[in-house]
Amino acid sequence: MHPPSVTHLRYAAHAVPDFRASVDFYKRTWGLRLVESDTGLAFLAAEGSDEPYVLRLRANDEKHLDMIGLGVADAATVDRLASEFIAADVRIDREPGALDTPGGGYGFRFFDPDGKLVELSADVRPGPSRALEPGEAIPQGLSHFVLNSPDVPATKAFYEERLGFELSDWLGDFMCFLRIGPLHHVLAISAAPHSSLNHVAFDMRGLEEYLRGTGKLIRAGVRPVWGPGRHGPGNNTFSYFVDPNGFVSEYTSELQVIDESRWVPEVWDTGAEKSDLWGTAGPFEEFLPYALNEPDKLIWTPSPV
16 A cells, blocks of 8 residues: 555535525635635635635536545655556546646646546645634634445545555444544545535534534524534534535534554444434434435536636
C-alpha cells in the first residue's frame, strides 16, 4: 500500500436545479462565506479554513454530485498519480494542467469506480482564514465526505490502493471509515443500491459551537433529519440537515484523533446504541431515505466547469 497521497479535503461541488435557494441557504443559514459568484456558479468558503472554497454550487437541470476535490502535496504528486491512473486504466476526465477556479493550482480529474468525479490538486493559493471565536456557530472547515456505493469493497480498495487511504473501522459490513492521518476518518463509503452522495460534513469549533449551530438552524425552521447525537465510530457529534435541493449536510465536532501506530480497526455493531451514543438523535429509519439519496443520473459525466 502506498503512503497517503492525499493530504486533505478541498471541496464538494453540487449541481443543483434551484441554484439561488442553495446559495442563500449555505450563505445565510449554514454559515459559509460567498467568495465568488457568476451566472449559475458560486464558490463558498469556511471562515476557519484557508481553502479558497469548500463548496461549489452550479446551476443544472438535474441534481448531481458534480465532483469532490482532494489536496495532494505538490505538482509532482499530481503528475505521478495521473501516470499511475492512466497505466491502470482509470478513466481520466482532465489530464494534469492549470486550474482556473479560485486559488488556481495544478491538478487533474478522474472517475472513481462508482462514476463519481474526483479532482486532485496541488499549489492552490490559500484564501483568507481566521481562528473562530468561542461560541461562533459557523463551520470552520470540512470534516468528511460519505459516498454511497453499490460495491463498497471495490470502492474501498480503490481509495486504499490508488490514493493511500487506510481503514479505521467498519460499521457492520455496510460502511467503512477511511483516514489519511490521525483523524478517524475523512471519507466513508456506505452500501447503497446505487451510486450517490450520502452527505458532506462540516466541522464546528467544538461541542458548544456545534450545539449552537444546530439550534440556529432549528430556529431558522430547518430541523435535523437525524440528530443531535454522537456516533460510536469516530466519536463525533452529528446533526444532519437537508438543503433546499435535497443534499444532506452535517454539522459535526470532536472527531476522534487516533494513535495510528496502535490502532486496530474494529467492526462496530449496527444497533442504535452505537450509532447514537447519547440516544438523542431520533429514529435512524427516518434519516435513511435522505442518506441513500436518489440515484445520481449523471455519474460518469464530466463537469463543464
